[in-house]
Amino acid sequence: MTGGGRGGASRVAIPEDSLFGPENLPYGVFAPAAGGYRVGARLGDTVLDLAALLDDPIFFRADLNALLATGPTRWREVRDRVRELAETALPVHAQHPLHAVRMKLPIRIGDYVDFYASIDHATNLGRLFRPDTEPLLPNWRHLPVGYHGRAGTVVVSDTPVVRPKGQRRTDSGATDFGPSRSLDIEAELGFVVGTGSVLGVPVTVDEFTEHVFGVGLVNDWSARDIQAWEYQPLGPFLGKSFTTSLSAWITPLDALADARVPLPTQTPAPLPYLRGSDDHGLDIDLTVRWNDEVVAHPPYARMYWSPAQMLAHLTANGASVRPGDLYASGTISGPAPDQRGSFIELSWGGTQPVTVGGEIRAFLADGDRVRITATAPGTAGRPIGLGEVGGLILPAR
Structure with a gap:
C-alpha cells in the first residue's frame, strides 16, 4: 500500500x-x-x-x-x-x-436456494393452514426443507419492490388474475458461498467453513394469496420469484466467531450425512421495522437446522456450488408473538391485525417501507451489526 x-x-x-x-x-x-x-x-x-x-x-x-x-x-x-x-x-x-x-448487489449469484429451517415458523404456518392436524409435516424433522429460487430477481437492499401480479383463488372458489392483496415479508439470514465444490461430490457438515464466506440479511418478499393457490403440488413459484432483497454488506464468518451457539435438540437424530463434530447455530438478533415502527425481534439462535446442515443437504445428491451462490435460512421466527419474522404470522393470517402507525394492518400496502437490521456478539466483547435490508413497495404495473 x-x-x-x-x-x-x-x-x-x-x-x-x-x-x-x-x-x-x-x-x-x-x-x-x-x-x-x-x-x-x-x-x-x-x-x-x-x-x-x-x-x-x-x-x-x-x-x-x-x-x-x-x-x-x-x-x-x-x-x-x-x-x-x-x-x-x-x-x-x-x-x-x-x-x-x-x-450494488455485492455478489454475482449463479444459484439461489431458500430453506424453511425455523421450527417456530413452520409450526405457526402449519397451525394456520392445517389447524386440525399436526403442524409439522412428516419430513420436516428429518431434513432441511428447501426450494430452488430465482437468482435473477435477487436485488440489493433498498431496490423498490413492485407489487406482483398472479393468479389467485377468490372466496367464491373462482380464480382471477391481478395484484397480490397479501404481500408479505420473510426476515431471513443468507449464506454466501465462497469456494465452490465438485459436481457429484457432496459437501459435509464439517466442511462448512471451507466453502461459506459470510452472511447477509435477506428479505424474501412473498405474495401469500398467489402462493396459497399455486404451491400445491409443486411448491413456491410466482408467489416468491418476483423479488428477494439482500443486504449490501456481507459479514465474514470470522467476525461471527463469538456468535456460535449450540443447536437445539434435534429429534429424531439426523441421518449421518447431517451430523458434524463442530456444528453450531448463530446468536443473531433481528429487528423488523414496518414504516419505521418496530414490530418484531426474530431470534436466529432458535433455528432448528444449522447453516452447515443446509449446505450438506443442498449438495447431498451431488449438486455443486459455485462462488457467489446464495442460500437463505427461510423465515426466522420465535415462540412469542413479537418474534415472528413474517406478517402472515404477526397478524395470524389476517385474523389478528396489528396496529402500525395508527392503522390496523395485516399485509403490505403500496408506499410501505420495511427495514430489517441485525446484531450479533462480536469478538471484541461488544455487538456487531449485519447492516440492513430494506425496500419500498410500489404499485403493480
Whole structure:
C-alpha cells in the first residue's frame, strides 16, 4: 500500500457506539461520487476502498466473486491485513463517507436456494393452514426443507419492490388474475458461498467453513394469496420469484466467531450425512421495522437446522456450488408473538391485525417501507451489526 498522496492520510473516525468496528469489517461493492464500482469494507460510517489500499486486481471488480473464489486462507489474509490498516492513518482518497457512495448487489449469484429451517415458523404456518392436524409435516424433522429460487430477481437492499401480479383463488372458489392483496415479508439470514465444490461430490457438515464466506440479511418478499393457490403440488413459484432483497454488506464468518451457539435438540437424530463434530447455530438478533415502527425481534439462535446442515443437504445428491451462490435460512421466527419474522404470522393470517402507525394492518400496502437490521456478539466483547435490508413497495404495473 502507498500512503500520503492525493490529500494525505488520517485515521478513520469510528463513533463510540458503532456496530462496525475493526472486529467486523463487512465487505460490499460501492462506487464513489466519481468512479466505477469496486470492493470496499465498512469501518464505522466510512467505506474503505480496498482497490486503493491493497492494489490487488480482485478488488477492482464490481462483485466479490473473485475474492470468494480464493478460499479461506486468502480470506483470512485479507481480513487480517485490513484490520491492521484500520488501526493506522489511511490515505484520504481511500476513505469514502458511507452516505456519499452508491452500493450494488455485492455478489454475482449463479444459484439461489431458500430453506424453511425455523421450527417456530413452520409450526405457526402449519397451525394456520392445517389447524386440525399436526403442524409439522412428516419430513420436516428429518431434513432441511428447501426450494430452488430465482437468482435473477435477487436485488440489493433498498431496490423498490413492485407489487406482483398472479393468479389467485377468490372466496367464491373462482380464480382471477391481478395484484397480490397479501404481500408479505420473510426476515431471513443468507449464506454466501465462497469456494465452490465438485459436481457429484457432496459437501459435509464439517466442511462448512471451507466453502461459506459470510452472511447477509435477506428479505424474501412473498405474495401469500398467489402462493396459497399455486404451491400445491409443486411448491413456491410466482408467489416468491418476483423479488428477494439482500443486504449490501456481507459479514465474514470470522467476525461471527463469538456468535456460535449450540443447536437445539434435534429429534429424531439426523441421518449421518447431517451430523458434524463442530456444528453450531448463530446468536443473531433481528429487528423488523414496518414504516419505521418496530414490530418484531426474530431470534436466529432458535433455528432448528444449522447453516452447515443446509449446505450438506443442498449438495447431498451431488449438486455443486459455485462462488457467489446464495442460500437463505427461510423465515426466522420465535415462540412469542413479537418474534415472528413474517406478517402472515404477526397478524395470524389476517385474523389478528396489528396496529402500525395508527392503522390496523395485516399485509403490505403500496408506499410501505420495511427495514430489517441485525446484531450479533462480536469478538471484541461488544455487538456487531449485519447492516440492513430494506425496500419500498410500489404499485403493480
